[in-house]
Amino acid sequence: MMRALDRKLLRDLRQMWSQALTIALVVASGIAGFVTSLSAVDSLALARERFYAEGRFADLFAGVKRAPRALEASLREVPGVADVQTTVEAAVRVSIPGLPDPIIGQLIGLDRRQPPRMNLVSVSAGQRLEALGDAGADGSLPALVNEGFAQARGLHPGDVVDALVNGKQRRLRIVGTALSPEYIFAGLWGMPDLRGFGVFWLDRDALAAAYDMQGAFNRIAVKLAPGASADDAMAGLARQLARYGGRDVHARDDQVSHQMLDNEIKEQRVLGTVLPAIFLGVAAFLLNVVVTRLVGTQREQIAALKALGYSNASIAAHYLKLVLAIVALGLALGLGLGDRLGSALTGLYAEFFHFPRFEHRLAAPLVLISAAITIGTAVLGTLSAILATVRLAPAEAMRPPAPGRYRRTLLERLGVQAMGPALRMTVRNMERRPLRAALAIGGVAAAVAITILGNYFRDAMEAIIDTQFTLSLRGDLTVWTAEPCDAASARLALARLPGVQGVETTRFVPVEMSFGHRRERVLVRGFAPRPELYRVIDVDNRQIPLEGRGLLLTDRLAAKLGVRPGDRVWIEVLEGEPRRVALEVGGTVRDMMGLNAYIDRNALNQALGDGDLGGGHVLAVQRGREAEVLAATQGLPRVAGAFSKATMVRNMQEISARNVRIMSSILTVFASVIAVGVVYNNARIVLAERGWELASLRVLGFTRAEVSAMLLGEMAITIAVALPLGMLLGWALIHAISELLKSDQFFFPVVIRARTYAWAALCVVAAGIASGAVVRRRIDRLDMVAVLKTRE
Numbered sequence: 117m118m119r120a121l122d123r124k125l126l127r128d129l130r131q132m133w134s135q136a137l138t139i140a141l142v143v144a145s146g147i148a149g150f151v152t153s154l155s156a157v158d159s160l161a162l163a164r165e166r167f168y169a170e171g172r173f174a175d176l177f178a179g180v181k182r183a184p185r186a187l188e189a190s191l192r193e194v195p196g197v198a199d200v201q202t203t204v205e206a207a208v209r210v211s212i213p214g215l216p217d218p219i220i221g222q223l224i225g226l227d228r229r230q231p232p233r234m235n236l237v238s239v240s241a242g243q244r245l246e247a248l249g250d251a252g253a254d255g256s257l258p259a260l261v262n263e264g265f266a267q268a269r270g271l272h273p274g275d276v277v278d279a280l281v282n283g284k285q286r287r288l289r290i291v292g293t294a295l296s297p298e299y300i301f302a303g304l305w306g307m308p309d310l311r312g313f314g315v316f317w318l319d320r321d322a323l324a325a326a327y328d329m330q331g332a333f334n335r336i337a338v339k340l341a342p343g344a345s346a347d348d349a350m351a352g353l354a355r356q357l358a359r360y361g362g363r364d365v366h367a368r369d370d371q372v373s374h375q376m377l378d379n380e381i382k383e384q385r386v387l388g389t390v391l392p393a394i395f396l397g398v399a400a401f402l403l404n405v406v407v408t409r410l411v412g413t414q415r416e417q418i419a420a421l422k423a424l425g426y427s428n429a430s431i432a433a434h435y436l437k438l439v440l441a442i443v444a445l446g447l448a449l450g451l452g453l454g455d456r457l458g459s460a461l462t463g464l465y466a467e468f469f470h471f472p473r474f475e476h477r478l479a480a481p482l483v484l485i486s487a488a489i490t491i492g493t494a495v496l497g498t499l500s501a502i503l504a505t506v507r508l509a510p511a512e513a514m515r516p517p518a519p520g521r522y523r524r525t526l527l528e529r530l531g532v533q534a535m536g537p538a539l540r541m542t543v544r545n546m547e548r549r550p551l552r553a554a555l556a557i558g559g560v561a562a563a564v565a566i567t568i569l570g571n572y573f574r575d576a577m578e579a580i581i582d583t584q585f586t587l588s589l590r591g592d593l594t595v596w597t598a599e600p601c602d603a604a605s606a607r608l609a610l611a612r613l614p615g616v617q618g619v620e621t622t623r624f625v626p627v628e629m630s631f632g633h634r635r636e637r638v639l640v641r642g643f644a645p646r647p648e649l650y651r652v653i654d655v656d657n658r659q660i661p662l663e664g665r666g667l668l669l670t671d672r673l674a675a676k677l678g679v680r681p682g683d684r685v686w687i688e689v690l691e692g693e694p695r696r697v698a699l700e701v702g703g704t705v706r707d708m709m710g711l712n713a714y715i716d717r718n719a720l721n722q723a724l725g726d727g728d729l730g731g732g733h734v735l736a737v738q739r740g741r742e743a744e745v746l747a748a749t750q751g752l753p754r755v756a757g758a759f760s761k762a763t764m765v766r767n768m769q770e771i772s773a774r775n776v777r778i779m780s781s782i783l784t785v786f787a788s789v790i791a792v793g794v795v796y797n798n799a800r801i802v803l804a805e806r807g808w809e810l811a812s813l814r815v816l817g818f819t820r821a822e823v824s825a826m827l828l829g830e831m832a833i834t835i836a837v838a839l840p841l842g843m844l845l846g847w848a849l850i851h852a853i854s855e856l857l858k859s860d861q862f863f864f865p866v867v868i869r870a871r872t873y874a875w876a877a878l879c880v881v882a883a884g885i886a887s888g889a890v891v892r893r894r895i896d897r898l899d900m901v902a903v904l905k906t907r908e
Contacts, residue, residue, distance in 0.1 A: 121426070121434045124417075128410065128438060134890075135797050139402045140446035142793040143493070145786040146395025147450025147486050148457060152782075153388025155458035155478045156465065157381050163471040164300065164377055170472070171236045171297035174201070174337035175346065177371055178353060180362035182332050187356070191336070194352035196344030201234045202333035203227075204324045209280040209750065209757050210288075210314060212269060216743040220313050220757050221279055222299075224335075225320030234337045235298045237317055238472050242273035242292020245319060256287035257318050260294040262302050263470045265314035279316070281326045283753050288316055298337075300469050301376040310468070311767040312759060336362070364626055364690035366637060377469060379859050386856045390849075391783075394566060396489065398559045398790050399446070400497030402797050403439055405552060407501040409801045411435070432502050436495070443494040447487060451478075454486075457782065464775055546830060557838045559794030560880060563787045564842020565849050567876035570783025572850050572868055574776045579867040580708060583653050585765050591620065591649035591734035592742055595749050598756040600692075603717075603730035606754065610733055613748045615741030620649040621730035623717050627687040631677040638673060639710070640687065642717030649734040652714050655706045655865045662716045666702030672860065673711040674704045689724065697723050708863050784879055791883035799831050799891040820895065828888050835884045839877050846876065 129136055167173075183202075191200045203225050210221035226237065226245055240263050261271055271277070275290045299315050324330050336357075340349055350365045357363065368374050411418070421431055459476040466474055546553040597606065603621040610619045623642040628635055643650060645663040652660040652668070660668065669679060679685060681703050689695040705714065721729055737745050742760055749755050847868065854864045 136442045138793040139442050141789045142399045143443050143446025144449035145789045146392040148453040150392035151454025152457040153384045156461040157384045159462050159477045163474045167297050167471050172234045173297035174234045175340040176338035178336040178362050178365040180334050180360040183360040196349035198341040199339040201337045203335050204329050205335040211278045217763050218746050218759050222315045224317050225323040226317050227320045237294045237296050239292045239294050256289040258291045259288040259316045259318040260292050262315040263293045264310050266293045268310040301373040309767045383857050394562050396493045400493045401555050403497035407498045435502050439494045439498045443490050447490045556834050560838035561842035561845050563791035564876045564880050565846035566787040567784050567879050568846030570780040571872040575867045575869045576864045579865050588653040592737040593735040595755050595758040596732040597754045600729040600731045603728045615738045615745045616735050618736035620644050620734045622732040623730045626690040629687050631679050631685045634677045640713045642720035645716050667699040668703050668705050668714040670707040670712050671704045711860050788883045791880045795884050796887035
């Protein structure tokens with residue numbers, strides 16, 4: 117009995133192969149998006165946890181100005197602390213011979229006699245420091261360099277770089293590339309600038325001697341005891357370190373590399389859930405429409421099967437197997453494509469995040485979840501149609517369905533009479549089935565929205581770069597000093613450099629801000645009273661004045677603290693002398709980057725009881741003289757580092773532009789699949805339903821073009837209505853995803869360029885034209901005699 121139904125199943129699939137294929141492709145797109153994002157994220161999370169365990173990544177971190185190594189014993193006695201590891205670190209200016217680009221290097225001292233117990237350094241190429249001697253005959257210091265920077269700059273063992281160590285030029289001889297769980301992501305201030313920031317590990321004694329820190333340390337890593345309270349341990353450590361300028365004790369969650377990894381995992385989980393849900397929703401709609409139509413055309417067959425004794429369950433199982441066969445193909449294609457794309461996405465991650473082992477992994481639970489989602493989509497999408505099938509009585513099924521209710525269209529009732537016969541028939545047909553027409557329009561609108569979303573990330577990245585590096589940072593170079601110093605004398609020294617046209621001073625102070633029982637570690641940014649070279653710009657590209665306004669908080673920081681304008685917050689300074697002052701909140705700012713507080717620099721210095729201090733200086737430089745100014749700043753003893761805005765922007769765009777382009781292309785292809793699936797299936801169903809009408813019109817003398825216009829007109833109306841709705845849906849979807857992706861460190865602005873809307877419309881219209889061409893070809897091949905012999 118079932119063998120006969122199985123033969124019917126194969127025959128049905130063969131007859132509707134093109135519709136089945138388009139539905140399978142939509143399912144495949146959804147599953148591929150789901151598997152791509154989540155498999156890459158799972159691979160990233162697995163590599164992170166494995167490297168954290170193997171590299172014994174610390175739980176807490178702190179920095180001090182200078183503390184004796186004898187303090188280590190006292191720190192280990194703090195409740196909750198299992199182990200303490202100290203070292204010497206310094207941020208320096210680095211230059212590669214023959215290259216003018218400014219580079220910031222983080223020098224980390226390794227004790228060659230006592231292997232580290234935390235934040236282990238694994239050598240990926242070259243030699244270990246322990247196997248080498250001291251400085252070479254030329255005075256060069258052997259050093260390991262982090263793998264990401266070495267790859268970006270083309271450095272290999274044997275190469276040399278120059279570093280300005282405590283005011284003296286020292287040569288670092290690269291002996292190998294290395295990895296550390298502390299620098300899985302290594303970028304300047306969290307920016308994806310692999311070319312402008314490098315980490316160098318060298319002998320601790322040599323680095324300590326260069327900074328006159330023999331027997332001392334300035335950096336601490338802490339491992340917590342099992343079950344210990346991180347907050348209690350941080351408070352205990354802060355009390356011990358306060359006299360050495362080390363009140364800034366923070367947990368792993370505030371460590372830059374970990375933050376970047378955690379944010380990426382959260383963002384991809386959001387995208388890997390939201391977008392596939394849209395694809396699979398469209399697939400459920402298509403399945404419902406196709407199965408409903410198939411049942412409608414096979415009413416006589418269903419009646420005959422019931423008369424021959426087939427049960428309702430066997431007939432329902434027959435149609436369910438038809439649906440499952442279609443989605444099984446989509447599942448297989450989606451898993452294969454998702455595995456390939458996930459591997460490619462993992463490869464892109466490998467450019468930013470560096471692990472000893474980082475391979476793509478498609479976990480069995482993810483495959484099972486994908487299968488469950490696919491089957492659920494199939495069942496939910498066709499349940500109503502299958503239930504309607506099994507409820508048909510044989511006598512009722514033998515009768516043809518009742519004819520449609522023909523009446524004047526809504527446009528006609530509203531007084532619009534200027535419609536030709538073809539347009540009138542098309543509009544009436546759509547009004548007879550409003551739900552199906554609405555779902556078809558919704559499916560095409562979803563394709564428009566996804567195309568907009570794919571290109572939105574490009575628009576957002578351009579907006580971020582434009583806001584941060586054109587509107588906000590208007591200067592050409594930024595230099596900073598190791599410690600806050602007299603701003604007037606520093607400005608004077610910098611203004612005297614050849615090619616400098618203007619100097620503006622800033623001061624950024626790390627603080628712990630509290631309001632009631634809530635506390636947050638933030639950076640208070642002090643700007644010039646009337647800034648020109650470095651301004652505060654909100655997400656709407658408006659300049660925010662600071663003079664006389666008190667403390668301005670980003671909206672996310674204000675929400676976390678529960679603060680409103682007019683409230684007073686306490687700030688405890690985490691650098692220099694211990695100070696705790698209260699400041700009034702003057703307002704909030706919608707900002708893109710981090711949890712920040714802004715204030716007039718003069719007001720900040722006054723509140724802290726300091727003189728005219730500054731730590732950063734933004735320079736306006738004559739065109740073409742940046743390299744000359746950068747070279748000249750190396751002669752200034754207080755300058756600890758410098759970077760060129762143009763170089764940083766170029767380095768960021770080289771990577772981000774390519775990655776965004778890849779993402780946009782993938783989403784555009786997926787959106788085109790949706791558009792083709794919806795438009796083509798809708799047109800095929802209309803062709804099957806109205807074949808008798810179209811053949812009759814051909815017999816009456818209508819040309820093929822006129823008959824095609826009646827059918828393709830519905831497709832055109834669907835696309836025309838869906839385009840503005842899809843643009844509105846895309847706008848709403850981007851707002852929703854922007855909120856879901858919002859974190860303490862980052863906020864994607866909602867910026868959609870006109871070209872993005874135009875590209876989305878072009879892609880969907882092109883998909884519609886391609887579908888229309890296929891349907892038109894079927895209309896031209898319509899067998900009028902065979903069609904007119906049918907009961908419908």
